[in-house]
Amino acid sequence: MFFINLLKLALMKNNLKVERAIKNITQEELAKKINITRQAVNAIELNKYVPSTILALKMSVYFGKTVNEIFSLEETD
Secondary structure, X not given: XXXXXXXXXXXXXXXXXXXXXXXXXXXXXXXXXXXXXXXXXHHHHOOOOOOOHHHHHHHHHHHOOXXXXXXXXXXXX
């Protein structure tokens, strides 16, 4: 029961757009580097799609950051 309540109270956020800006790359360029579509990058940035663990790790390696530095859980009401 407690675990189910935690799932309802968490929303995944990311700072992917900021990381792209730091590297001065477009969504298209990032997509090509990690072998996904530009639309997928856009959906992740807009928090409409939660990436797989493998994809999050690919982004982590590309940006030289930990997964937790790029993605975080935000509590909701």
